[in-house]
Amino acid sequence: MTFDVRDIRVGMDVFTRDGVYLGTVRRVEFGPLVGRPRPVSSAEGSRVSGERLGPQPTGPLGNPGPTTQSARQGYASAPDDAVPLGAGTFLVGRLPIPLGWRRIPVRDVQVVSLERVVLARSAAELGFRVPRRRAH
Numbered sequence: 791m792t793f794d795v796r797d798i799r800v801g802m803d804v805f806t807r808d809g810v811y812l813g814t815v816r817r818v819e820f821g822p823l824v825g826r827p828r829p830v831s832s833a834e835g836s837r838v839s840g841e842r843l844g845p846q847p848t849g850p851l852g853n854p855g856p857t858t859q860s861a862r863q864g865y866a867s868a869p870d871d872a873v874p875l876g877a878g879t880f881l882v883g884r885l886p887i888p889l890g891w892r893r894i895p896v897r898d899v900q901v902v903s904l905e906r907v908v909l910a911r912s913a914a915e916l917g918f919r920v921p922r923r924r925a926h
Contacts, residue, residue, distance in 0.1 A: 794872040797902045804882045804894070805906060810913035813884040816891055821878035892916075 795818070804812045849856040859865050875896050883891035900910035909916070 792874050793896055793899060793902065794874045796872050798875065798880055798896070798899065798907060801905070803906050805908050806913040806916060806918070807900065807908065807910060808912040810918065812892065812918065813882045815880050815907065816883050816886070816888070817881040818875065819879050819881070820873070821876040821896070823874060823876040
């Protein structure tokens, strides 16, 4: 999966696969692009417009959606100008000063959701000491 500058940002919380909080993203560093993103194109197309199957076709009324939002037109999606992070890294830490910051490669990211980054590896796999909980 590729991420860009809109996905991983300074201030996002970072967790391991097993839910251990590592800190927040302090800095994002770009890396070389592993592979060029391919533009979305499709030769698909239906001979029958789904618009005509609905209760009231809006194409004849001037709505360009049925034409521009087809598989053949790439569903009206255009490539954006967001800069990909490539094989970059980001620094994670709990303090705003660079004490105890850890460098995490972007390839270790499993999910980015709202203001949270979840890594594909556990805290133990990353070499973090996880305090054991005592039974009460």
